[in-house]
Amino acid sequence: MKALDTELKTFNSCRPLLASKCHGDFALIKDNELIGLFSKQYDAIAEGYRRFGNVPFLVKEVLNKGVA
Amino acid sequence: MPSFTISNESCKNKGLIVSAHVGVTDATEAALHRDNLLVPAPLPIEFKIDTGADRSVITETYIKRLGLKPVGSCNIATASDPDMQCFEYAVRFIFPNNVAWQGAVIATPGNQITCLIGRDVLAYSVLVYIGYNNTFSLSF
Numbered sequence: 001m002k003a004l005d006t007e008l009k010t011f012n013s014c015r016p017l018l019a020s021k022c023h024g025d026f027a028l029i030k031d032n033e034l035i036g037l038f039s040k041q042y043d044a045i046a047e048g049y050r051r052f053g054n055v056p057f058l059v060k061e062v063l064n065k066g067v068a
Numbered sequence: 069m070p071s072f073t074i075s076n077e078s079c080k081n082k083g084l085i086v087s088a089h090v091g092v093t094d095a096t097e098a099a100l101h102r103d104n105l106l107v108p109a110p111l112p113i114e115f116k117i118d119t120g121a122d123r124s125v126i127t128e129t130y131i132k133r134l135g136l137k138p139v140g141s142c143n144i145a146t147a148s149d150p151d152m153q154c155f156e157y158a159v160r161f162i163f164p165n166n167v168a169w170q171g172a173v174i175a176t177p178g179n180q181i182t183c184l185i186g187r188d189v190l191a192y193s194v195l196v197y198i199g200y201n202n203t204f205s206l207s208f
Binding site for chain 2: 002003004008041042045046048049050053054055056057058059060
């Protein structure tokens, strides 16, 4: 399994719900868990490093349409 | 406003080239310190400023040397693959005069692709190119 596969599946599963409410925000996801939503990408990245350290995690912009 | 100016006779032929450094972000550095891990020194890198690129790109060689893990994923179109998955990494670019930018950039496999400063970085800056003088400046 490639890095971030689990996180991308998690993001894609919750994206329809998020897109209707949080379009343009950045989702921070680790494994199967949505950690939070942030208005700025770097804030989500900083929170990821604060919580998990230098390990893979996913920060992804929530858009109404697009490819994950 | 932090800025730097570069004068180079090759601007016309080679483009707007910047010698800079790439290193870890302050958030990464804090996490590495907390976990008693070594913070890698910034690496010298050469960028081309590309207003036609929506994202900044560096090669995975730098990512491996910095020991970074992915913080994002995206698909890009290349000459050989119209839908290639790439990972995104959090990095800090350190330009001349210690002008710095940090955020997530795309890393591509191999080392054949020129590292690019795209509009994701330029969106926070003022770029002035004085063509007849072979000079450009970038202010943040």
